[in-house]
Amino acid sequence: xxxxxxxxxxxxxxxxxxxxxxxxxxxxxxxxxxxxxxxxxxxxxxxxxxxxxxxxxxxxxxxxxxxxxxxxxxxxxxxxxxxxxxxxxxxxxxxxxxxxxxxxxxxxxxxxxxxxxxxxxxxx
Numbered sequence: 215x216x217x218x219x220x221x222x223x224x225x226x227x228x229x230x231x232x233x234x235x236x237x238x239x240x241x242x243x244x245x246x247x248x249x250x251x252x253x254x255x256x257x258x259x260x261x262x263x264x265x266x267x268x269x270x271x272x273x274x275x276x277x278x279x280x281x282x283x284x285x286x287x288x289x290x291x292x293x294x295x296x297x298x299x300x301x302x303x304x305x306x307x308x309x310x311x312x313x314x315x316x317x318x319x320x321x322x323x324x325x326x327x328x329x330x331x332x333x334x335x336x337x338x
Contacts, residue, residue: 216240216327218310223332226300230336234295236310236329244268244288247313249325250295252306252334261320262308263295273318278304300336307331 222234234250249264263274263284272284283296293310311325319325 216312218312218327218329220308220310220329220332223308223334225335225337228300228302228336228338230300231296231298232300232334234297234308234310234332234334236293236295238291238293238310238312240291243291247315247318248284248286248293249311249313249319250284250293251309251311251322251325252304253309253331254303254306257306259309259322261322264313264318264320265293266318267316271318273320275320297334300334302336302338305334305336307333 217239219237250262251259252262253259261275265272265284265286269286281299286293309331310329312327314326315324
């Protein structure tokens with residue numbers, strides 16, 4: 215059974231930074247595309263960023279491009295989301311997810327394992 219555990223969320227002022235971490239169980243972590251999604255109250259879950267199996271390719275939602283950076287450490291079974299220049303509209307629960315496919319997908323349908331989520335709140 216694959217387990218994903220996020221950490222690093224919290225309360226930050228607009229313009230500040232946070233770094234989210236996701237620890238994955240299992241010995242095949244490097245075989246899977248990993249992604250971050252978020253869900254704000256009353257809204258649907260939306261794609262934030264994804265990273266290829268090797269870490270050489272990344273993809274971002276337009277709303278976070280240039281502010282967020284996804285990375286991974288396959289030796290440690292970890293994936294990270296560095297979030298800079300945070301805005302109040304970034305407030306959401308952030309989820310780490312493991313993809314079912316070999317290529318980067320932006321739809322949540324392409325991910326079959328999810329963490330429990332970590333709350334990020336950005337105050338204005």
